[in-house]
Amino acid sequence: MRAPLALDIDRADGGPLFLAIAEAITRDITRGRLRPGARLPGTRALARELGVHRNTVDAAYQELRMQGWLQAAPARGTFVAEDLPQTMTAPPAAPVLAEPAVRRPALAFSDGAPDPGLVPDKALARAFRRALLSPAFRNGADDGDARGTRALREALADYLASGRGVVADPGRLLIARGSQMALYLAARATLAPGAAVAVEEPGYPLAWAAFRAAGVEPRGVPVDAGGLSVVALEAALDADPRIGAVCVTPHHQYPTTVTMGAARRLQLLDLAQRRGLVVIEDDYDHDYRFEGRPVLPLAVRAPDDLALIYVGSLSKLLSPGIRLGYALAPEPLLSRMAEARAAIDRQGDAPLEAALAEMIRDGDLGRHARKARRIYRARRDLLAGALAERLGERVVFDLPAGGLALWMRSAQGGADLWAMRAGQAGLALLPGARFMLGAPAPQAFRLGYAALDAAQIVRAVEILAQSCPQG
Template identity: 80%
Template structure:
């Protein structure tokens, strides 16, 4: 069936990220009945051409709506309007959607590293949320809350960061956001003038790039190797482009390759940033998931006091992608600008949810959940590694990551994109290296987020991966696993 173009009425002047404007336009068409349950949407490449935007922008919009439940994805078939939307939210479809044949294989997906929402301590969270809703301060409140977030969560989070990560965090310098994506956008708006450049890891995190572009920044990629961001390459880039004002980095588990930046390179990066008066934006998105070795402290734990550094983390990675809570720790003047930018798009956060999370951290429920989740995810990581070695052997290469919720699998004998297409036809969705590239040639690799898959699903996924190997030879560059 041919996929018709999708004309969307997008509000491009709203001041927020473009991918959110695209998502809002799609939701509007669903609620008006123009897009009906079960209807297939154009592919990201086709819609990006139609709208005149980057493919990653459309992919980010689709991912946002998949998380919210407006859309559903089926490997090898496409992206569809969800069929189980509440009836009150959609108009009756004027024409029934044509039935589509179901795939022969169970739909499986290696995510980008999402946690398993089935592990959420739902009973403890529900009790804490109910208490927050019934609290006198919430029920009698007649004004909006603090733009920086609920004071109770900021205080609790500051104590947690100090004890768990060695980061001295004044609650006044913390901002709670609706996910780390919002925090990244606010950070870019606070430290960059439109047209200025931010250096990013390449390959790297496309949703961060979209947040920076939405803030008016220019993106410049800096290569990554087995030690993370290449600081020497960054210094070369600074010599060529004096317009670079900030650096975005994921040193704990580099996204997407999972490698950890060593102590010597971290000190080298801090020294370079201080010498060139750069702002560092450190995204520590999955710090809780360290399975082996001693904990690696964030850059924020040892940065000089006069170095502008914005430290960003996520509670969504600890719980579920559907629980949108991130945070940023920044110097006071920067945080004030972030709060002012937040006021234009979101007057306050989710006060009851923030209060509930503060209670879970304070009472130890979140810590107990983290310890349980680490045991389960480590077992799943080991099971995946064993299955890949047994079924694929020397056709692939990977280094066992010391932590995180994903594995970087490098192909030794076949290009990644055709391999992903063949696996998709068999019912397995993969994220090949093309998803994480900026300008350089794509690494022939996959990011295998395994945490949301149970043991039987991991075995089935690897079986499909092995069966769909296209074989042959191709020219591809080596890349860190």
Template identity: 75%
Template sequence: MRALLALELEPGHGGPLFLAIAEAIAGDIMRGRLRPGVRLPGTRALAQELGVHRNTVDSAYQELITQGWLRAEPARGTFVAQDLPQGLMARTVRPAPVEPVVPPPVLTFSEGAPDPKLVPAKALARAFGRALMSPAFRAGADYGDPRGMLSLRQTLTTYLGSDRGVVTDPARLVITRGSQMALFLAAKAALSPGEVIAVENPGYPLAWGAFRAAGAVLRGVAVDAGGLNIDALEAALSCDPRIRAVYVTPHHQYPTTVTMGAARRLQLLELMKRHGLTLIEDDYDHEYRFEGRPVLPLAARAPVDLPLIYVGSLSKLLSPGIRIGYALAPEPLLSRMAEARAAIDRQGDAPLEAALAELIRDGDLGRHARKARRVYRARRDLLVEMLSAHLGDRVSFDLPAGGLALWLRCEGVSAEVWAKRAEQAGLALLPGTRFAFDLSETQAFRLGYGALEEGQIARAVTILARSWPG
């Protein structure tokens, strides 16, 4: 439905005409005259109605889109945004004698989420439809195994062997609703309540939450330029005999993105075996390697008698909304994980698992991965170029060889203060303190760029530079 606008422009506004138009539209939204989802007239039609130039109306619309009042949909038009918070006031509206409400950020550097717009939606929809119509699904057969659909476990076995050098069989795999569930199940299987797991510091807070929910106690171990510091881990093991497991993200350490080198990987595996510990390897974004030779997981070279739980996800390759993860583990860890999974999620999402198995078999997932790597590499390169041009030596970073995020260091200024200033200007950031195990001041940001298009990256860096508190 398209709205008919009868705007009342405030007399004697004194400012640019496009701001007066923007204020009038925002006022109609606040009064409820323009409801969420309503389509606005085109810029040409409204310009003729108001007797102004079309560019003036276009500038008003762009101002409201930036503030979050409107959204533009290519080939469809401009609409009132659906997710307007209660009490939101436009920055262009003159202040009332009450505490002003800061509009929500319109751009976000995420923690490293992929772009859902790149999902091979048509191929996935076709595969999902075929799964729903399959005789097995209609008969209810093969849908009761808490380890997940056999077809997906079989295709993942082939995929992990050819793509990552991980040799396994379907019986050692459990499919989960995202890697978060896999991490919870891993901790339940590897640790008794009150036992300790060593985690990276800085590290991944959601993994810490999964471990705590499973009853584990956490101990932070320092990360340096090579990933988890082995000397620091050895010192922790000497001080705390309760440590029974270690959690690592060796491919792209979360959040710093560094890759653990071959020598340190061998040191870690030797240390695990010597102390009889369980190693939980989170390979959350293995598909995104842009330069250099592929780095194989620890699971590809670990001794067969080392209790290692390898966790991966298809959500990072597709979309956060597609909740499919998996874990590879030896017996009896796998049986304990499957038992715990059955208690909280009896059979998972069988049609989605069957559809993803088909995407892997038919090569659609591989083609999507190759396309996504090209897109994300271009976005990474643009982000690096923009940061260098706009911030220069005020920040520092190492070029990540892959992944969907960059670790930006900003020694000399407060990352928390910088984040607050950027938020007021419309950009949401994740300061390094969010990833510090001991909540210490970490003057850095994790800039997840994957979900931002090129124009958005350029605007985000511009806001970041203008918000610099130094």
């Protein structure tokens, strides 16, 4: 019998329990308690040890597999990944004195995270100061409102109306600690435990984890060159009557980056209205459109009688460390989301919310977005040029009109082997298998380039070229 896995779970921030479990496991990996190759308890066994639902543990494992901390072996179990970069694991207890104590950090193509070095820290500091000294904040005008501070909801309503054409009543906006919390709350508010939600495949594993934590099972629907297949979605509805919602990323589909066209958007809205589906639109990177006319969200064209929850994030615009997302939803869905949010995080991060309201009103956030778009577009073009030059016909990709990542397909297969070789050479990759629920994995990679500078992009492509299995 396996010994129990005692975890030090920190629930201080009030976030979803599966994230706290995932963080506890990563801490044990980085400090060397869990070594590469170590086998973890099954989800049922660990759930019993922790006194939580099995879906909660499964969601934590799913997230850690997507991030590369864990790997699953069919019929054997879940293990700490063997090929973790050295910077992710603790050094040996008794190092040889002749070895250098400092190791060069590994390069990584992320899932599309922004560059934290571009955070407008001076503007943010000024906004914090103004917010903390404001009479509204000092008088506690927003204390206890689970929807978030009134100031930020009003500023966001103006921001969405001017930049995206979304008419947003501040009373129907809810602020969350990142878009993932907003997705979790949306599932809690719209679907009963045991229900199912249709999701894109390939798609966003952290959204699936949030849905599972809410007791809802994700059901994959294929994605093609036009985004989510509406024909396949209708077939899925016929096959599984438990599906009560669909979650889509129409602006830049995650992970393939394709934009859903106008005709398919109308087909999706029509199907949702006919079949009584709740639509959850995750517009995670709308601010990053480099070329062409802006594509307005589904929320702009949705019929008044359609239940659509519009989810967005300010973390993508600023930094992954600034956890702030939002949701726009009709009543009574928003009220149910606020009730669920109050149970785990009564009023959020009021100082941060007040500061970001100041940045939106003063135009600092808009100026930062314009600067970031110029930098990220240059990095996208550099990556695309380097890939074409060094890998040529061995890879296929479409230059995305926006977003912070590129979907690169291997013309000769072998994505998993390629990822392993690149990892051994110091470059972490996210192969297509990370984004699948169960269908065969595409021979592709999501290359999040935004957090890499020019020299790092060139070096990363060099490692890609050298580690290509058919190279």
